[in-house]
Amino acid sequence: MARIPRIGIGGPVGSGKSMLIERFVPVLARDGYRVCIISNDVISKEDADRMRQNLATDRGLLPENMVIGLATGGCPHTAIREDPSMNMAVIEEIERDHPGLDLIIIESGGDNITTTFSPALADYFIYVVDVAGGDKYPRKRGLGIENCDLLVINKTDLAPLVDADLDVMKRDAAEVREGRPFLLTNCKTGEGIGEACGHIVRDVLFDAPPKGAGETA
Amino acid sequence: MDTDGLPEMAMMQLSDSAFPAGLFAASNGLEGMFMEKKITTAAELAEFGRACLVQQLGPGDCVILANVIDYSKSRNYAGIAEADAVCTAIRTVKESRDASRMSGVQLARCVGGFCDDEVLGWYLGQIEGGAVSGTYPVSLGICSNALGIEKDRAVIMLLYGFVAGTVGAALRLGIIQHMEGQRIIHDLKPVMGRVAQESAGRGIDEVWQFLPQVEIGQMRHEKLDSRMFIT
Numbered sequence: 001m002a003r004i005p006r007i008g009i010g011g012p013v014g015s016g017k018s019m020l021i022e023r024f025v026p027v028l029a030r031d032g033y034r035v036c037i038i039s040n041d042v043i044s045k046e047d048a049d050r051m052r053q054n055l056a057t058d059r060g061l062l063p064e065n066m067v068i069g070l071a072t073g074g075c076p077h078t079a080i081r082e083d084p085s086m087n088m089a090v091i092e093e094i095e096r097d098h099p100g101l102d103l104i105i106i107e108s109g110g111d112n113i114t115t116t117f118s119p120a121l122a123d124y125f126i127y128v129v130d131v132a133g134g135d136k137y138p139r140k141r142g143l144g145i146e147n148c149d150l151l152v153i154n155k156t157d158l159a160p161l162v163d164a165d166l167d168v169m170k171r172d173a174a175e176v177r178e179g180r181p182f183l184l185t186n187c188k189t190g191e192g193i194g195e196a197c198g199h200i201v202r203d204v205l206f207d208a209p210p211k212g213a214g215e216t217a
Numbered sequence: 218m219d220t221d222g223l224p225e226m227a228m229m230q231l232s233d234s235a236f237p238a239g240l241f242a243a244s245n246g247l248e249g250m251f252m253e254k255k256i257t258t259a260a261e262l263a264e265f266g267r268a269c270l271v272q273q274l275g276p277g278d279c280v281i282l283a284n285v286i287d288y289s290k291s292r293n294y295a296g297i298a299e300a301d302a303v304c305t306a307i308r309t310v311k312e313s314r315d316a317s318r319m320s321g322v323q324l325a326r327c328v329g330g331f332c333d334d335e336v337l338g339w340y341l342g343q344i345e346g347g348a349v350s351g352t353y354p355v356s357l358g359i360c361s362n363a364l365g366i367e368k369d370r371a372v373i374m375l376l377y378g379f380v381a382g383t384v385g386a387a388l389r390l391g392i393i394q395h396m397e398g399q400r401i402i403h404d405l406k407p408v409m410g411r412v413a414q415e416s417a418g419r420g421i422d423e424v425w426q427f428l429p430q431v432e433i434g435q436m437r438h439e440k441l442d443s444r445m446f447i448t
Contacts, residue, residue: 044442044444046443049442071444071446073244073386074389075242079242082235082237083235085237085238085239085320086242088323089239092322
């Protein structure tokens with residue numbers, strides 16, 4: 001059974017993880033990549049249901065059964081770090097039944113700034129903070145902000161509404177990240193989305209063409 | 218201590234709440250009963266635990282577990298496969314079947330990663346080939362045998378893990394406070410002991426379980442839009 005590349009997306013509640021995925025998938029699908037989404041919801045299936053409706057039912061970018069909601073027993077960090085076995089069990093079934101997939105996106109339930117993904121679960125970790133949480137976020141550090149493969153500072157359009165200084169966030173992120181990448185994104189305008197997908201294709205898929213490349217529709 | 222203590226330590230390892238088999242995500246039917254307001258107090262939680270032990274785990278999973286340990290010792294692979302099928306069949310609710318399978322497979326994979334055992338290796342191969350489901354009680358029996366845990370201890374381990382896990386879920390649901398949880402575990406110890414004794418010596422063809430109110434709650438639970446637990 002071949003391992004399908006996996007990215008984990010984590011971050012605080014309301015930071016925009018699900019919306020980012022909804023922006024990533026059309027870009028990846030446009031380039032021919034087949035994606036599956038596992039959404040770890042702390043309490044509801046709402047995020048998974050919305051992504052399924054938007055990406056699968058309405059736009060046909062992936063099959064409806066490729067958006068999977070998973071309950072985490074109220075412990076989102078446990079489900080992706082200390083005991084990722086429930087996610088692993090789902091992934092093993094996906095890898096067995098859908099070997100043609102190019103990428104599995106695992107969304108963590110909303111959590112705190114110490115969130116990290118087990119390397120056994122995710123090959124690449126994107127940590128998302130949002131501007132509305134305050135421009136202090138990057139310099140507060142935390143395992144997620146410091147150790148992720150790509151830090152995303154989301155909802156830049158809200159900065160003037162919450163008196164957040166994007167230059168301060170960029171300056172602090174650059175210092176905390178010590179040369180590792182970070183991006184500013186705005187899901188409303190698409191700012192930063194293409195660049196983030198570029199990281200995924202380059203750093204996770206190693207610029208490999210889609211598995212289905214050359215297949216007739 | 219007249220032994221090297223390895224089986225006892227293995228028992229502690231497998232029953233540790235930190236063991237990565239995903240049991241933290243299961244409420245064992247409690248969340249469904251809680252959301253229907255059928256369990257809202259410590260007393261009701263204790264009664265739920267007692268009912269599950271007496272009417273579900275004791276005559277069902279404990280008998281399966283004990284027989285699987287015997288089958289493992291005698292390399293009775295057909296018996297193990299039958300036990301796995303029975304274990305799947307008595308779980309009438311899909312979310313319960315799925316959770317048992319996912320935890321059982323992860324348990325077997327994890328133990329197989331550090332313990333070289335012929336029966337466990339066979340079982341993992343059967344799971345890979347789709348010949349067995351990989352249910353948790355069967356997997357626990359095979360892993361217990363591989364690690365030298367005696368049958369009566371393994372049965373207690375299964376029962377205790379259920380009670381501790383359910384109490385943990387009750388804490389997260391806000392039904393009880395932390396000290397009440399330990400009180401409930403303590404009070405259920407004699408029930409666990411009695412259930413373990415009653416399950417001893419029963420064959421696979423004597424397996425039963427009957428807890429319809431909880432199962433109906435689980436059937437509603439698996440369709441809920443908002444929930445914390447997978448069962």
